[in-house]
Amino acid sequence: MSDHILEMKNIVKEFPGVRALDNVSFQVKPGEIHALVGENGAGKSTLIKVLSGVHPNGSYQGQIHVDGQEQRFLHIKDSENVGIAVIYQELGLVPQMSVVENLFLGAEKGRAYRIDWDVANTEALKYLKELRLDVSPKALIRNLGIGKQQLVEIAKALAKKARILVLDEPTAALNEQDSANLLSILRELRDRGVTCIYISHKLGEVLEIADTVTVLRDGKTIGTRDMHGPERLDEAGIVSLMVGRELTERFPRVEHTPGExxxxxxxxxxxxxxxxxxxxxxxxxxxxxxxxxxxxxxxxxxxxxxxxxxxxxxxxxxxxxxxxxxxxxxxxxxxxxxxxxxxxxxxxxxxxxxxxxxxxxxxxxxxxxxxxxxxxxxxxxxxxxxxxxxxxxxxxxxxxxxxxxxxxxxxxxxxxxxxxxxxxxxxxxxxxxxxxxxxxxxxxxxxxxxxxxxxxxxxxxxxxxxxxxxxxxxxxxxxxxxxxxxxxxxxxxxxxxxxxxxxxxxxxxx
Ligand SMILES: Nc1ncnc2c1ncn2[C@@H]1O[C@H](COP(=O)(O)OP(=O)(O)OP(=O)(O)O)[C@@H](O)[C@H]1O
Ligand SMILES: [Mg+2]
CATH class of the missing domain: 3.40.50.300 (P-loop containing nucleotide triphosphate hydrolases)
Known part of the structure; x- marks a missing residue:
């Protein structure tokens, strides 16, 4: 038996002219927050799309194991069925629909075309409450701020009984307060046993929240580090793995001489x-x-x-x-x-x-x-x-x-x-x-x-x-x-x- 909830082995994914993933291996332990970091174009989102079935089995090489079982996802539904939910870089909500409609979109409560909205509303409220999200299930998505929309996405994942929650740059568009709120909710979810894969360029957040960090560079796995052990990385350590060199200076300040x-x-x-x-x-x-x-x-x-x-x-x-x-x-x-x-x-x-x-x-x-x-x-x-x-x-x-x-x-x-x-x-x-x-x-x-x-x-x-x-x-x-x-x-x-x-x-x- 493997002690990993998820194992991706030797994944190779090519697009015309690009080898986006070049023999990537990625192992995730149950109940951890696992950060996936790397420069733009390193292959993070592609790896996640392989995991979720957006890039279906057959379009890549390598294997995916969940709970030690090999999986061959052909559609997003297949990965959702084993408990994987992905929140993509672009949110996937329907702005003109309400919160509750979005939560149960594609997984409608009751029989097809006969949604029991009372049941759906009660359930929606339960998930919203878990996330301390104070909005009505009937509120329209387009009227919610981006921070709240993000949480609705998570509620949607919970409604699908996700065990592995993947977030691709969830805080890129959030303000500090919404970001902090999201991080604390992820910790709570972790404590309840949800495994989380977290992609972010905000290394401060990664240091704050990650139990494990995996670094990708140019489609290759550079390394995985336990953030609670002696190999714990600091920000400079993550950066040098990411870019493959030391980056000492962050801002190239030049004294300008302003004119008129x-x-x-x-x-x-x-x-x-x-x-x-x-x-x-x-x-x-x-x-x-x-x-x-x-x-x-x-x-x-x-x-x-x-x-x-x-x-x-x-x-x-x-x-x-x-x-x-x-x-x-x-x-x-x-x-x-x-x-x-x-x-x-x-x-x-x-x-x-x-x-x-x-x-x-x-x-x-x-x-x-x-x-x-x-x-x-x-x-x-x-x-x-x-x-x-x-x-x-x-x-x-x-x-x-x-x-x-x-x-x-x-x-x-x-x-x-x-x-x-x-x-x-x-x-x-x-x-x-x-x-x-x-x-x-x-x-x-x-x-x-x-x-x-x-x-x-x-x-x-x-x-x-x-x-x-x-x-x-x-x-x-x-x-x-x-x-x-x-x-x-x-x-x-x-x-x-x-x-x-x-x-x-x-x-x-x-
Ligand atoms: N559908 C596609 N068709 C062609 N090339 C693609 C496609 N999707 C991704 N790529 C290429 O694969 C490489 C990896 O892209 P990916 O989106 O996985 O990077 P990323 O690590 O998520 O970067 P970022 O931090 O900028 O989001 C890039 O060179 C990208 O241009
Ligand atoms: Mg990306």
């Missing part, structure tokens, strides 16, 4: 679309100078994204305010106006707004820049190809070619394509909203270097980030937003975690 004011925003106010009485952005004024990185800090919901999106012509109704670019007043009514004026915006929501998934890397990187490339209204193919290749190389986008469909890239590599796309527009002002979310630690460093290069070339960068170390590590100046208002500004040399948090929570500097 490029963007000037005065008295900017925006109506809250949910509540016309309220201002979601309230009388904000700030400047951005040539050749600097301006960090925008604040808590989740403070209005940072709304501020920047409204400047870009992509959000809300402006109540007051002016915006000047190089001294010229701008009148931006749409993102197209903004792009024409020389602004570029990399959104936090890369799937929704940033990328055309059905197009290939080349088409995506040049999409926003088409009008620059097609001066005589013919797209300059060679130029397009040259630029796309340049970006693939400098951002180290892992793809067999620039002709690859973006939807086939790993999550982090999709993010790099978005960045490449906007950098190609040669903007005067580049707005980056959570630029390194879901990006591994090595690639983050590359993105920071590219930001520095752009700034050297005279671009000014505005960076919104919830990762305080990133804001403090990269910005020349930080403005802090609290409840839609600007609550202070700090030069990088004086900006500490404490000072920034104080301003972000509405405090004032003495």
């Amino acid at each position: 004011v490029v963007l000037q925003v005065r008295d900017w106010s925006v109506q809250d679309p949910e509540n016309s009485e309220k201002r979601i952005v309230d009388n904000v004024s700030f400047d951005v100078r040539k050749g600097e990185i301006l960090g925008v800090a604040g808590l989740m919901g403070a209005g940072r994204t709304e501020l920047m999106m409204s400047l870009f012509g992509a959000y809300g109704k402006r109540l007051s305010g002016t915006m000047l670019l190089n001294g010229q007043q701008l009148n931006i009514r749409s993102p197209l106006d903004a792009i024409r004026a020389g602004l570029a915006y990399v959104t936090e929501d890369r799937k929704g707004k940033g990328l055309v998934l059905g197009m290939d890397v080349r088409e995506n990187t040049s999409l926003a820049a088409l009008k620059y490339l097609s001066r005589f209204s013919i797209i300059n193919r060679l130029e397009e190809i040259r630029r796309a290749e340049e970006y693939v190389k400098s951002l180290r986008i892992k793809t067999p070619s620039i002709e690859q469909k973006v939807k086939n890239l790993s999550g982090g590599n999709q993010q790099k394509v978005v960045l490449g796309k906007w950098m190609l527009t040669n903007p005067k002002v580049l707005i980056l909203d959570e630029p390194t979310r879901g990006i591994d630690i090595g690639a983050k460093f590359e993105i920071y270097n590219i930001m520095n290069d752009l700034v050297e070339k005279g671009v000014c960068i505005v960076m919104i980030s919830s990762e305080l170390p990133e804001v403090l590590g990269m910005s020349d100046r930080v403005i802090v937003i609290h409840q839609g208002r600007l609550n202070g500004e700090l030069h990088w040399s004086e900006a500490t975690q404490e000072k920034t948090m104080l301003l972000a929570t509405g405090g004032t500097e003495k």
